[in-house]
Amino acid sequence: MVRPSTMADRVRVKALMPPGHVRAPAYLRGKTGVIERRLGAFGNPEQLAYGHEAEQKQLVRVRFTMEELWGDVAEAPKDTVDAEIYEHWLEKA
Amino acid sequence: MPHDHHDHLSPSGHPYRQDNDGPLTYWQQMEIAVRELLIEKGVTTPSEIAAQIDAMDARSPANGAAVVARAWVDPEFKVRLLADASAASREMGFDIGPLNLIAVENTENTHNLIVCTLCSCYPRNLLGLPPDWYKTREYRSRAVREPRAVLREFGVDLPDSMQVRVHDSTADMRYIVLPARPAGTDGMTEVALADLVTRDSMIGTGLPRTSG
Amino acid sequence: MSDIDGRRWHDMGGQTAGEIPLDGHDFALWEKRVDALMVLCGGKGLFTVDGLRRALEDMGEDAFEKHSYYERWIASVNQNLLEAGTYSLEELAQKMGEVAARGASYGEAQHDG
DSSP states (O other): OOOGGGOOSEEEEOOOOOSSOOOSOGGGTTOEEEEEEEEEEEEOHHHHTTTOOOOEEEEEEEEEEHHHHHGGGOSSTTOEEEEEEEGGGEEEO | OOOOOOOSBOTTSSBOOOOTTSBOOHHHHHHHHHHHHHHHTTSOOHHHHHHHHHHHHHOOHHHHHHHHHHHHHOHHHHHHHHHOHHHHHHHTTOOOTTOOEEEEEOOSSEEEEEEOSSSOOOOHHHHOSOOGGGGSHHHHHHTTTOHHHHHHHTTOOOOTTSEEEEEEOOSSOEEEEEOOOOTTOTTOOHHHHHTTOOHHHHHTSSOOOOOO | OOSSTTOOTTOOTTOOOOOOOOOOOOOOHHHHHHHHHHHHHHHTTSOOHHHHHHHHHHHOHHHHHHSOHHHHHHHHHHHHHHHHTSSOHHHHHHHHHHHHHHOSBHHHHSOOO
16 A cells, blocks of 8 residues: 555556456556545445445556557557645555 | 336436336335435424525536636636536536536547546536436446547547546546537637536536537 | 457457447437436445446356347446345346336336436
8 A cells, every 4th residue: 555645656557356346447457657636535435336335445546558559559658647645546656 | 227107208308207106115215214204303404405406406507607608708717617617606606515526528539528436526516416318327438548439429439639538536526528619619608608517518428419 | 350369249349340430319318318317326436437347348248249239238337236235136127127017118108207
């Protein structure tokens, strides 16, 4: 888990594939990006989805290049995708 | 898609989905039953449901267009909008509930596009309910991989010099594009400018209308 | 449909897909009612939007292809309310039976309001 105070500017989305309700899209898992902005803490959807009390998780916007996501077949390598990712899905890159 | 037999058009020009006169479907039966149980249990009331429908019906792209037009004419408002789009929308009197809104700005070298690849998150409390295409497999799948090809299907052909930024609404934020103000609109009033702002221009699949 | 082992059907970003269908429709009253019930139940803390999505995802790809948006929503709202214990399956079954017995059209089966 990467705490916001220590969060590197470059982060990688964990390449995990659990079942169940997860908000880290598969196409971003294992991909590296830079933190675009920090959004504060929100209830963990992986707990809310099953009707449980939720821990507060830091949420950040991460920016990925098309080149990082799609490699040689990227439509335009320097275009970007931004997505919101919870802290427990991120590791330092 | 089921329900594709349309007999007539609604006032907006869209096909009207058969409702009250059509055969009762299993899902309509469930809706009526769930609604009545919630009322019988004291969870909600008919007037509360009607008020919620009215509140949602009152939300439309015109709300977002008013916010965009204000940002075009008031540089200080634009700064506030880009810093906190929820607060700026509330400042204009729009009831957006708990919506966490981020505005992303189109410039002469940046074009923004909004999608939700995991479901169909949309800034509904400002713009109203999303268009059908926003919820399709085709849009959700392709917008993050080939946004330029997607934009061409919407009639927007961007030069290579323009950078595309796609925003995937994966969690608690919702997004609205602040389109670039069209050239040749210097003398226009805020109200007239708002008429140039289309729904699609605030999702990023369109550009504002040009004046005249 | 999936190029990553374990990827779930709803997780569509980056998949190959065809031309985007641009035709739209206005929402029917029953659909607006489903939307309103979701918002109201969420506001009252009966379940969350995450619970709504979780049940939608668990319905599987078949439901996504076969059923309309608000058909899936009412199924998910109902699933979450059953799980929350707001009403029992027995109560739901009886009520759905009563509704169906009122008439063959939505107009006849609904009560006003």
